[in-house]
Amino acid sequence: MPHNASLFVEDKIRQLREQLHHHNYRYHVLDDPDIPDGDYDRLMNELKQLEADHPWSITPDSPTQRVGGAPLKSFGQIRHEVPMLSLDNAFSSEDMADFNRRVNERLKDTSTVEYICEPKLDGIAVSLMYEQGVLITGATRGDGTTGEDITQNIRTIVSIPLKLQGAGWPERLEVRGEIYMPRQGFDQLNERAEKQGEKVFANPRNAAAGSLRQLDSSVTASRPLTMYCYGIGVYDGDNAPETHSDMLNRLGEWGLRINPEVEVVESVKGCEDYYRKLESRRETLGYDIDGIVFKVNPVKLQQQLGFVARAPRWAIARKFPAQEAMTVLKDVEFQVGRTGTITPVARLEPVSVGGVVVSNATLHNMDEIRRLNICVGDSVIVHRAGDVIPKIVKRAGNIARLNNAKAIAPPKVCPVCGSKVDKVTIKVGNAEKEGTALVCVGRLTCKAQREQAIIHFSSRKALDIEGLGSETVALMVSEGLLASVADIFALSYEEIVALEGFAELSARNLIAAIEKAKTTTLQRFIFGLGIPEVGEETARLLAETLGSIEKLAIARREVIQLIEGIGETGAGCIQDYFADNHNRQVLDKMMDKHQVQAVGPDKYSSDFVVKIAFDKLISNIPVYGVGLGIAKRIASKCRDFSELYALSSDQLKEVVRNQRAFDHLLKALPAQKDRLITLEAYLLEEGLHWRTRQNLTDAALTKVNKAKKGALKGKKFVITGKFEGVSRDGLKALVREHDGVIAGSVSKNTDFLLAGEKAGSKRQKAEALGIPVIGLDQFNEMVAAGQSSDRRGSQQETSFKNIDHEDED
């Protein structure tokens, strides 16, 4: 019996290990997990438990054995059985042609040579030894002959298999490749370090090197390292691969990571094309590369070519031009952005960085200047990455500061309009880290802010007005033609054609582009307003949940905050924006006078209405210690804020059932009373109050709830005024449910005006046009009549989940 039991356990352990190896491979190598993380954790825990109960069964290749052992005192040494060589470099197409010529000459072969192209990763070269498919050691390159034994650390890298998969691997296999840190992981690591006041790494390569050099492998385990394999050393077995690409394919089949960018090309011309292609995509790869490695693909030819000194004759590294250069900081100017943020910009002695002449670089803010410890006159190192604005990375360490170097002082007033400058706290990067920014308080009285706001409004991702770029806007602002975004729509042909740089055709084109931009999507329009914290994504969320600019303009912070993805700060900025008189005027001018139409999505999220629930609002107040659980208990006891404020403290304590949360509530509720009661009034007014939504089914519309589809078919309704106990949205939803049509304004095509209390201009207009004005009772009767005239329709219950919002009038 015990014998059988232990057999069973061993089988189970083996099975769990295989499953975990498989899922590890799917997740870390293929980037394509096939089970949820929770299931993986469960399998891992099961294995850990079995191994803890049966410690004799633990093997070094078990997935539980990645982090283990006490910190080392120092690293041991490992001698490479096959030396780890380095590569010759090429810096130009000519160098490549020379390399190709040397290869051809040596091979005494006139046919073209097949090459394999591989990105040259900027990481740490390592060697992994697998015996019988199990990872035995891991070592750094060291001096090429002897490296450091970093086995413990290598084992923590989850994308490196502890055991090779599949079959056919040789008895001993030495895999070589580059360990690196993907940029995203690097950024997160540095953000974390900054938050905790620790040292940040200068670049992903240093971070990878530092992480591998840890004597305590649990530190390495916490670092986002991974590896691409690019070659082999020892290969003790039959059937050695005939080409380098074959060998990489095999390594891939055995569960090792191979760079998907690797490509085989026919000739040195193919190498050139590959180089250009990858150079242009360099910034999108997600990891740093410093060039391309080209290798003769057939192993037989590699052997014929052999080595010279410490590098193979069959491979070369073509390096990208340097992305950094040294130059002199000539001056620092302060620029004012759209939201008033004042940014220091470095004026540099022009210098070529990776083939592009750079004369300006961003300095972000005063914190950055302090961090870099730079003065005007200093020699600095500039870095350029892709299309990103170049930045100063540091002072040139080996050049002393000049006597006449000048400290950089922050501006006391706005350099453009002379307004006061405020210091505000800002979030830096994704981190919760805070920094200070200087902000001009002049807002739209500041020419720079006005100009930037208009440029943003007209830009490609906003209203996309072709021909109204930054230079034209700057000119128009200077000429006094544009003071706000609304003025764009008042521009005349005569005004434009008179401007420098414009001719008849270009002026006509711009007028046409402006006319076209008058009808735009709600998302573009909201984004274009340039509300602080409202980027494209937030604009989309707002458009999809609120559906119209009018609704957004009156939306309260507490309500906006209920939209998933918009936080407290964003919601506050939105409310502030629309509370501002000047902004309201500009909007009114655009919508009313110039008839700009920001068209909301056809069907916008009805979930949002469902989300406005009393418990959600309570949990959002916010009160320390009161989460959704306690909020739900409170909401089950009282139905709205008025009822909540009517509770005695004993009653409240009873529902809350948590002393600490109760204490906090007792402090917070009186202080928030005004705000919450006003919020409730707003929700009632807008038909967003949970109790009104209840009333809609309970009272006013019970008769029509069971009405059949088609009752109002094709009838065009305009709804105006206030209705007791019913929201306009609810009525609109009902009209649509019965296949009626809702229009925003009265015209001769309107069939009925459904008017409640305080129906104003719409009623007058309807009466003037002779359009029937009906009340709620008549409306209900109409729906009910439709019910008897169309008996084929199916039963349709009105449900609040189906209610969607439309523009309020």
Ligand code: IVH
């Ligand atoms: S092959 C004999 N392939 O570049 C061939 N090296 O100076 C030796 N490297 O130390 C290396 N990506 O760390 C090769 N795809 C790649 C590589 C690569 C990066 C590094 C490696 C080596 C250095 C060569």
